[in-house]
Amino acid sequence: MDPLYLAFSYFRRRKYKESVDICTKILEKNPYDQAAWHLKTRALTGQVYVDEVEVDEEGMAEILMDDNVIANxxxxxxxxxxxxxxxxxxxxxxxxxxxxxxxxxxxxxxxxQSGRPGTMEQAIRTPRTAHTARPVTSASGRFVRLGTASMLSTPDGPFINIARLNFAKYAARPNLAKGLFEYIFHHENDVRNALELAALATEASQFNDWWWKVALAKCYYR
Known part of the structure; x- marks a missing residue:
């Protein structure tokens, strides 16, 4: 059986780890195989993918810091x-x-009104993440966990060196750019580079592709 077909079969059945392993073996033999490269980015994204429609969940900090209170x-x-x-x-x-x-x-x-050190109020007011200055919420904690998961999935180093990518070249190829965007946004948790890719791809599509407009909204919301 063709290894790439088997990797697609694993991906459709949401067996992402097996799909990634097969794609890695294919890329070791031929690093320029675009189909295996794209499938591996989709499989790695699928391991940590979170539907952005469900980001409105309320955590402890949102409930305690809610400003919509009726006067007593x-x-x-x-x-x-x-x-x-x-x-x-x-x-x-x-x-x-x-x-x-x-x-x-x-x-x-x-x-x-900053609260005594060591209290719950002070812990909520103090930002704990390196990605945002907001207090610790369910959303910011989830973003940190996604970044940690991306580090564990590739112990030998990152699958894609984002610093060396030419975003303008990928933006002109929507079949590769969309998978790359989701990989950078969800797996690597690099919102700035994802925003740059989305902006270039939106311009390359002459502002007619709704998918990239949603991608820009995700980056701005994050």
Whole structure:
């Protein structure tokens, strides 16, 4: 049986590891085999592929840092429970307080609301990833795991040296560019180079290919 056909069969059955192994053997004999190269990029991407439609899941940080909160105290004169009641002294509606119990004055001194070191609040406020300055969320943690998985899949080094790629050449070939984009975006987690490839491919398609417009949106969202 033709090894490339067998690799395609494994890929269709989502046996990505077996497909990658066969493609690697083919590329060892002929490094310029474009079919095996493209299939290996698709198989490596399939191992860590995440549907970008499902990125709106809420983690612990999103729930705790949610700004859409209904006020607990009604503003003076707007409450339907006690219409026209006179309040003695400053009300909580006039002077809302912080989590520490201090009334808000409109000014925040440096470090007063940063939280004590070692608390859950401080851990959420502190960014932990090298790819983004956002606090640790379910999304940013997932992106880091994808990058780690790409390192483990190729112990002898990266399959594609992205720094040496000529994106303009690949952008003019949509049959190779789309698989390469998904490999860079999902497997290597290199959003900047993926964005560059998507921008060149969109220009090469004369802005008529919707697939590249979605790819640009994914990069901007990330």
């Amino acid at each position: 105290v009604a503003r003076p004169g707007t409450s339907l429970r006690k219409p026209g009641t006179a309040q003695s002294g400053p009300s909580q509606g006039m002077r809302p307080t912080t989590q520490g119990g201090r009334p808000l004055s409109g000014f925040v001194r440096p470090g007063t």
